[in-house]
Amino acid sequence: MKPAPFQYHAPRSLQEAVAILAQVAPADGRVLAGGQSLVPIMAFRLARPSHLVDINGIEALARLAVENGKLCIGACVRHAAFERPVVEGPLGRLLAMVVRHIAHSPIRARGTFCGSIAHADPASEWCALVAALDGEIVATSVRGARVIAAGQFFAGIMATALAEDEVLTEVRLPLLAPDTRCGFYEFNRRAGDFALAMAVVHFRLVEGRMFKPRVAIGGAETHPRRVAAAEAALAANAPSPRVFADAAARAARDVEPLEDAQTNAQYRRELVVAVTRRALEAAL
Amino acid sequence: MSAGVAVPTGWVGRSLRRIEDPALVRGSGRFTSDLPAALWVRFVRSPVAAGKILRIVAPPGARMVTAADLAAVGPIRPMLHKFNYVPIEQRVLAADVVRFVGEPLAAILAPSREEAEDLAERVHVEIDATSAIVDAYAAIAAGAPLVHAQARGNIIVDARVATPGFAAASAAARHRVRLRIRSRRQNALPLEPRAAHAAWDPVERRIILHCSTQMPHLMRTIIAQLIGMAESGLRVIAPDVGGGFGQKMSLAAEYVVVAWLARSLRTSVAWTEDRRENLIASFHARDQHIDLEGMFDDAARLVALRADVLANVGAYACYPTTGAVEALMAMAEMPGPYDVRDYSCTARGVLTHTCPMAPYRGVSRPVITFAIERLMDKAAAAFGIDAPTIRRRNLVRAFPYTTATGLVFDEASYVETMDAAVLAADLPAFRARQAAARLQGRYLGIGMSTFCERTGYGTPAFAARGMDVTPGWETVVLGIDPSGCVEARIGSSPHGQGLRTALSQIIADELGVSPERVTVVHGDTDRTPYGWGTFASRSLVIAGGAALMAARKVRAKLIGMAADLLEAAPEDIVLGDGVARVSGTDRAMAIDALARAAYHQTHRFKGTFAPGLAESATYDPPGTFSNACHIALVEVDIETGRVGIEKFLVAEDAGRLINPMIVDGQIHGGVAQGIANALYEEVIYDAGGDILTATLADYLPPTAREIPPIALHHRETLTEASLTKAKGVGEGGTIGAPAALINAVNDALAPFGVSIDEIPATPQRIRDALRAAAAAKA
Incomplete structure (x- = not known):
C-alpha cells in the first residue's frame, strides 16, 4: 500500500x-x-x-484576505485556519461551524480549503458551502487566470470545470449581510467521516419572511448543488416547521441519490429530508 | 463465596502500572517489521472468488514462487474427530483453483517492500472464473457449486445435540418465543497487521522466524511439520505483537511461505501485511444465522431451548481450531447463564467462497449472547414483566451447576452481579426520563445482557470438541538466579494484555520480593517451555496458576534453606520485603544471599537441597466462568437511524482481581469492540464474491468519539476452579456489549413495534425497519 x-x-x-x-x-x-x-x-x-x-512552497498562495466584499482564500490556506472566524459576521461563523465537521484535527491542519474544491469529493463540506454561497473559483494556467462560478464548477464525482493544466489558485466567497441566518447539518456514520448527506442553508429575514434563501445539498448526489425547488418553497415565507418540512421534502424529491453497498437511494432521500430540515432549524 | 472486592494485603490486588508500557508508549517497542531483511515478499492475490488458475506469469527479471515451487510443502489440513467434520485442505499458495478474493497465489521477492509491491502489480494472472457462492443459505441449497469437492452440500461440520427430555418438554410448554438473528461478518482488526520475518542462521543452520502471533510454540510445530523439517531447525519468536484478538492464533499460510523461502534461499525474508490485505485476506469472524426458540412455563421460566446455527466459515478451515469453532462454541454455550434443563441444537459450518473465518475475541459468544438475550427480552415483553425480572427467574443460582450440554459452572454471582448493575443504572429514573423524552419525539432506550464467560479451560474442554490438536495446559519455569533476580519463563504468549505485570505480582507475593525483581520471559521457543499461547481468556488463569505452583515450589525451597541456615523450623520462616526472617526474632537473611548460597555455597546445606533455585510447574485446570451484566443507555434518532450511546455500564465478576487496572482495561477494550460489533463494523461481499470493504473508509471501526464513558463495578467471587482464584476476563466486554446495545435500541423503538435482530444495526437497517413497520400499519 x-x-x-x-x-x-x-x-x-x-x-x-x-x-x-x-x-x-x-x-x-x-x-x-x-x-x-x-x-x-x-x-x-x-x-x-x-x-x-x-504548490506548498508558493508563499503567495497562502493568502487569506477580504477584497471587494469577498473573502479570498488562497490555494494553500489550511482547513484549520477557519476554526476561528476569519472575518466578522455570519460568513466567518458559518466557516467556523462547518470546519468542525471536516475529518479530524491532523487532517484539518494539513488539508486545504481549495484542495477540497479541486478534488470535488461529493461529500466535501467545503464544496457544499461554496455551492450554497455561489462562490467563485479562480483557475490559473500558462494561458492566464479565469473565474468560474460555483454553479458551473462542479461536474460530477471528483469532476470539475478545471482544465488539466489549471491550478485552482483561489476561491472567493461573498461576505454575508450581518442579518443573514446560516445553518449546516450533516449525517455521517462516525464523527469526521464523509457525510452521507448534508445541507448548507442561508437566508435573510426581512419583515419576518425569508429573503434570498439558499439551500445546497452535498453528499447525496454526484456533486453538491443548490436545490431550486427547496429554495422556492422557502422564499417569501415566514419560517415555520411546516415550511421547513415542505422545503426538505422538495429537496429530497429533487435529488438523484448516489447508492453504494451501505446506502440505498431511499435511505439517502430520507437523510436529505432530515439534514435539510435540521440545517434550516439551525439557521433560525 | 465472598462478595465485594477484597482490600489487597500484598502485591496482588494492586493496580500496578504495567511493566510493558514504557517501551510501547515511547515508541521503543520491538515489532517483527522493525527487522531488516535481504528480501521482501509481496503476495499476489486472487482477484476473483472462484476459478481455475490458468497461468501466473512474472514480469521479466522478477523472482517469483508459486504452488509448483512449494510442492513439497504440505497442505494445511486442520482436523476434528467429531461432529461429522469434513477435513479440507489448503495449499499455502493456491494450486489449480482459487477459493476467495485475496487468496495468495504467488510470492514476489525483491530487495525492498516497495520494489516487491511494484513488481507484484505487474504479475499476469489468468484465472478461468467459475460461479462463486457467498451466502450461507445459498451454499447449502441443492445444486450449489461445491467449494471443496469432499464437503457435500458445502457442509464442513454438522453437529447435533438434544437432551433426552427435550421433545417432551418442548411439546408440553405453554409459551413459545421464537426469533431469528443475523450477525454479519467482521474482522478483528489488530492495530498491527500480520507480519513475518525469517532468517537463516548459517552457524546454527536453522531458521529464526519472528512473527506476529499469539502462539509461537504451535506455530513452530505446524510450520516445521508443513515444511517437513525437525522442529529443532526452527526457532519462533513473537516479539511485541500489536494486538491479536484471535486473528493471530490461527496459522497464516503466508508465514509458512516466508519460513520456507528463508530456508530455501539461505537468507532473510520478510513480509508485512498491509491493511487492505488484512481486511480481505487475514481472517474474518462472526458470520452466523441463528434460529432460536424458547419454551417457557407460566412463570416465565425457560424449560426448553431449541437452536439452529448456521455459520459461514469461508473457503478454508483455520488451524488449529478448525472450521467448526464458531458452530461448536454456539452449540455448547447457547443456553448462556440460564437454568434450562432441556435443549436441542443443530449447528452447521458452511463453506463459501469468502475469506476463512477464525476465532475473534468472544468466538461465537457475542452472537449467541445476542440471540439468547434478545429471546429473554422478547419473552419478558410477552409475559409483561421487565428485563431484570425474567432474568432473575432464569439465572443459575446454585453452584457448581452442570449445564444441559455438560459444562460445569463454578462458583459465581449471576443474580447478584445483575442486581448490582440494575441498581447502578437506576431503572425507575431512566423510565421517567424515557417517558418525558418520548413526549418530545426523542427515543431513549435501555438494554441489558447477562452472561457468563467460559475462561481458562484446560485440555478436557478442548478434547470435548475432538480437536486433533488439544490445547489446555501451560508450563512455567521459575528460577532465582545467583544475584537474587527472579525469572519466569512462560509458554503463554501475551501481546498487550499486561500479563508480565500480573504474573510478577503473583510471583512477588509468593517469594516475598518486589515485582521489579521479577522478569517474565515469553514469546521465544528457545527461551520458554512449550505452551499454547495467549487466547481464549486463559493466560492469567492458566499461566498464572502455573506461575503460582512454580513459585510455591521455589518458596518451599527458599524456606527450607533459610531454616537450615538460620537454624529455625521451616514453619517459623517468613518471606517478605526481600528477606527470610525467623518469625518473632531478629534473625534474618536476605533472599539474595539465600540465592547466592543455593548456587555458590551448596556445601552449607550438606546435601539436603539440590543446587540451584529453579522449578517448573504445569497447570491444566477445568475452566472457570466469569460473569457480568452489561447495561446500555442509548438514544435512537428515528429520522436518520443513528444510535447514540449515552452511557454504558458493566458489572463484572472476574474472581480475584490480580491487577484491577488491567481488568478495567480489558473490559474497556472489549466493550469498544462490542460496540463495533453492534453498530459499526461489517465485512461486505457482493454477489460475485468480491469484497467491498477493503479499506478503512468502507470498513468502519468506531473511533474514540463513538465510544462512551464506560462505568465499571466489580465483585470478586473466589472460585475453587482457579488456583489464583482469578477468572479470565479477556473476552467478556466483547461478548456482552452487542446484546445490551441492541436490546437498548429495541427498547427505544418499542413504540414503533419493530424488532432489530441483525448486527451491526446500521442506521440504514434501523430506518428500513422503521419504514417497513410504518408501511405495515398504514
Whole structure:
C-alpha cells in the first residue's frame, strides 16, 4: 500500500508551477496541496499520477484576505485556519461551524480549503458551502487566470470545470449581510467521516419572511448543488416547521441519490429530508 | 463465596502500572517489521472468488514462487474427530483453483517492500472464473457449486445435540418465543497487521522466524511439520505483537511461505501485511444465522431451548481450531447463564467462497449472547414483566451447576452481579426520563445482557470438541538466579494484555520480593517451555496458576534453606520485603544471599537441597466462568437511524482481581469492540464474491468519539476452579456489549413495534425497519 512511482516537482512561484503543470498535465501530472485526499488514493493506487506539482512552497498562495466584499482564500490556506472566524459576521461563523465537521484535527491542519474544491469529493463540506454561497473559483494556467462560478464548477464525482493544466489558485466567497441566518447539518456514520448527506442553508429575514434563501445539498448526489425547488418553497415565507418540512421534502424529491453497498437511494432521500430540515432549524 | 472486592494485603490486588508500557508508549517497542531483511515478499492475490488458475506469469527479471515451487510443502489440513467434520485442505499458495478474493497465489521477492509491491502489480494472472457462492443459505441449497469437492452440500461440520427430555418438554410448554438473528461478518482488526520475518542462521543452520502471533510454540510445530523439517531447525519468536484478538492464533499460510523461502534461499525474508490485505485476506469472524426458540412455563421460566446455527466459515478451515469453532462454541454455550434443563441444537459450518473465518475475541459468544438475550427480552415483553425480572427467574443460582450440554459452572454471582448493575443504572429514573423524552419525539432506550464467560479451560474442554490438536495446559519455569533476580519463563504468549505485570505480582507475593525483581520471559521457543499461547481468556488463569505452583515450589525451597541456615523450623520462616526472617526474632537473611548460597555455597546445606533455585510447574485446570451484566443507555434518532450511546455500564465478576487496572482495561477494550460489533463494523461481499470493504473508509471501526464513558463495578467471587482464584476476563466486554446495545435500541423503538435482530444495526437497517413497520400499519 504505497503510491506507484511518480516524479515530484517543487516550484517556488505560481508562474513556475503553471509552467511545469502545462508540461506534465498531459502525462497525468497533478497538483499537490495538502495531500489529504490525493495521497491516500495514490497509496491505494486508485490514482497514479506520473508527476506531482507541489504548490506548498508558493508563499503567495497562502493568502487569506477580504477584497471587494469577498473573502479570498488562497490555494494553500489550511482547513484549520477557519476554526476561528476569519472575518466578522455570519460568513466567518458559518466557516467556523462547518470546519468542525471536516475529518479530524491532523487532517484539518494539513488539508486545504481549495484542495477540497479541486478534488470535488461529493461529500466535501467545503464544496457544499461554496455551492450554497455561489462562490467563485479562480483557475490559473500558462494561458492566464479565469473565474468560474460555483454553479458551473462542479461536474460530477471528483469532476470539475478545471482544465488539466489549471491550478485552482483561489476561491472567493461573498461576505454575508450581518442579518443573514446560516445553518449546516450533516449525517455521517462516525464523527469526521464523509457525510452521507448534508445541507448548507442561508437566508435573510426581512419583515419576518425569508429573503434570498439558499439551500445546497452535498453528499447525496454526484456533486453538491443548490436545490431550486427547496429554495422556492422557502422564499417569501415566514419560517415555520411546516415550511421547513415542505422545503426538505422538495429537496429530497429533487435529488438523484448516489447508492453504494451501505446506502440505498431511499435511505439517502430520507437523510436529505432530515439534514435539510435540521440545517434550516439551525439557521433560525 | 465472598462478595465485594477484597482490600489487597500484598502485591496482588494492586493496580500496578504495567511493566510493558514504557517501551510501547515511547515508541521503543520491538515489532517483527522493525527487522531488516535481504528480501521482501509481496503476495499476489486472487482477484476473483472462484476459478481455475490458468497461468501466473512474472514480469521479466522478477523472482517469483508459486504452488509448483512449494510442492513439497504440505497442505494445511486442520482436523476434528467429531461432529461429522469434513477435513479440507489448503495449499499455502493456491494450486489449480482459487477459493476467495485475496487468496495468495504467488510470492514476489525483491530487495525492498516497495520494489516487491511494484513488481507484484505487474504479475499476469489468468484465472478461468467459475460461479462463486457467498451466502450461507445459498451454499447449502441443492445444486450449489461445491467449494471443496469432499464437503457435500458445502457442509464442513454438522453437529447435533438434544437432551433426552427435550421433545417432551418442548411439546408440553405453554409459551413459545421464537426469533431469528443475523450477525454479519467482521474482522478483528489488530492495530498491527500480520507480519513475518525469517532468517537463516548459517552457524546454527536453522531458521529464526519472528512473527506476529499469539502462539509461537504451535506455530513452530505446524510450520516445521508443513515444511517437513525437525522442529529443532526452527526457532519462533513473537516479539511485541500489536494486538491479536484471535486473528493471530490461527496459522497464516503466508508465514509458512516466508519460513520456507528463508530456508530455501539461505537468507532473510520478510513480509508485512498491509491493511487492505488484512481486511480481505487475514481472517474474518462472526458470520452466523441463528434460529432460536424458547419454551417457557407460566412463570416465565425457560424449560426448553431449541437452536439452529448456521455459520459461514469461508473457503478454508483455520488451524488449529478448525472450521467448526464458531458452530461448536454456539452449540455448547447457547443456553448462556440460564437454568434450562432441556435443549436441542443443530449447528452447521458452511463453506463459501469468502475469506476463512477464525476465532475473534468472544468466538461465537457475542452472537449467541445476542440471540439468547434478545429471546429473554422478547419473552419478558410477552409475559409483561421487565428485563431484570425474567432474568432473575432464569439465572443459575446454585453452584457448581452442570449445564444441559455438560459444562460445569463454578462458583459465581449471576443474580447478584445483575442486581448490582440494575441498581447502578437506576431503572425507575431512566423510565421517567424515557417517558418525558418520548413526549418530545426523542427515543431513549435501555438494554441489558447477562452472561457468563467460559475462561481458562484446560485440555478436557478442548478434547470435548475432538480437536486433533488439544490445547489446555501451560508450563512455567521459575528460577532465582545467583544475584537474587527472579525469572519466569512462560509458554503463554501475551501481546498487550499486561500479563508480565500480573504474573510478577503473583510471583512477588509468593517469594516475598518486589515485582521489579521479577522478569517474565515469553514469546521465544528457545527461551520458554512449550505452551499454547495467549487466547481464549486463559493466560492469567492458566499461566498464572502455573506461575503460582512454580513459585510455591521455589518458596518451599527458599524456606527450607533459610531454616537450615538460620537454624529455625521451616514453619517459623517468613518471606517478605526481600528477606527470610525467623518469625518473632531478629534473625534474618536476605533472599539474595539465600540465592547466592543455593548456587555458590551448596556445601552449607550438606546435601539436603539440590543446587540451584529453579522449578517448573504445569497447570491444566477445568475452566472457570466469569460473569457480568452489561447495561446500555442509548438514544435512537428515528429520522436518520443513528444510535447514540449515552452511557454504558458493566458489572463484572472476574474472581480475584490480580491487577484491577488491567481488568478495567480489558473490559474497556472489549466493550469498544462490542460496540463495533453492534453498530459499526461489517465485512461486505457482493454477489460475485468480491469484497467491498477493503479499506478503512468502507470498513468502519468506531473511533474514540463513538465510544462512551464506560462505568465499571466489580465483585470478586473466589472460585475453587482457579488456583489464583482469578477468572479470565479477556473476552467478556466483547461478548456482552452487542446484546445490551441492541436490546437498548429495541427498547427505544418499542413504540414503533419493530424488532432489530441483525448486527451491526446500521442506521440504514434501523430506518428500513422503521419504514417497513410504518408501511405495515398504514
